[in-house]
Amino acid sequence: MTLSKKEFSILIEIIYSIVFALIFLPYFYENQEKTLILMDGLIGKTIQIIICTVIYFSIAYSVLEVAFKKKEPRDERDDMINSKSYKLGYLLYEFSLFIFIGYVCSKFQNKELLNLTGNQELYNGFQLTDGGIVFFILVLLVFISIIKSLYQFYLYRTV
Amino acid sequence: MILKNTLKEVRQKKGLTQEELGANVGVSRQTIISIERYRYKPTLELAMKIAQRLNIKIDKLFYFE
Numbered sequence: 001m002t003l004s005k006k007e008f009s010i011l012i013e014i015i016y017s018i019v020f021a022l023i024f025l026p027y028f029y030e031n032q033e034k035t036l037i038l039m040d041g042l043i044g045k046t047i048q049i050i051i052c053t054v055i056y057f058s059i060a061y062s063v064l065e066v067a068f069k070k071k072e073p074r075d076e077r078d079d080m081i082n083s084k085s086y087k088l089g090y091l092l093y094e095f096s097l098f099i100f101i102g103y104v105c106s107k108f109q110n111k112e113l114l115n116l117t118g119n120q121e122l123y124n125g126f127q128l129t130d131g132g133i134v135f136f137i138l139v140l141l142v143f144i145s146i147i148k149s150l151y152q153f154y155l156y157r158t159v
Numbered sequence: 160m161i162l163k164n165t166l167k168e169v170r171q172k173k174g175l176t177q178e179e180l181g182a183n184v185g186v187s188r189q190t191i192i193s194i195e196r197y198r199y200k201p202t203l204e205l206a207m208k209i210a211q212r213l214n215i216k217i218d219k220l221f222y223f224e
Binding site: 004006072075076080156158 | 181182185186187189190193198199201202205
């Protein structure tokens with residue numbers, strides 16, 4: 001199976017998303033109970049993510065440019081494939097946010113109900129922190145990014 | 160009705176490679192391959208460009224079957 005330059009660049013994106021999920025998401029998972037201010041080393045982690053991302057993409061695209069010296073023009077087929085895959089990503093993101101907002105609303109409602117019943121222990125355990133929201137949104141972004149890129153790759157192979 | 164084409168035969172008759180034709184009309188080799196395999200339906204603009212480059216009427220190049 002020979003892959004084109006565009007297909008390789010999609011694979012680079014997929015690998016990045018998976019590596020990001022494996023290396024950086026555990027940090028946000030461990031801190032999802034905390035608020036952003038109380039997260040240990042959040043600024044350091046953010047800087048680490050930015051530096052790693054820049055280094056990864058610089059190296060990956062440099063290797064790609066060396067391997068495929070010929071420039072491939074961007075044409076209407078690329079635009080069609082991109083519009084289809086980004087549309088899928090956008091729809092998934094919108095749908096997931098809709099579900100997330102519903103989840104947050106139901107959680108607040110349940111918390112109020114627990115307050116009314118006087119169950120203080122459960123009431124205190126029912127927390128939705130901004131760390132949790134950040135973790136959820138990051139998981140969502142990684143998941144949607146992988147789905148979008150896989151669909152894009154599939155279209156490049158089949159269209 | 161499926162939109163088919165005689166692109167491969169006409170191109171080969173004119174002695175052009177997929178890469179050359181793609182470069183002449185401003186698309187990639189993969190796009191020419193996709194059109195020849197009936198996987199991708201080009202826009203009218205691209206179809207006109209290809210027909211013009213191959214010096215053939217567009218209805219001889221693209222047809223319904």
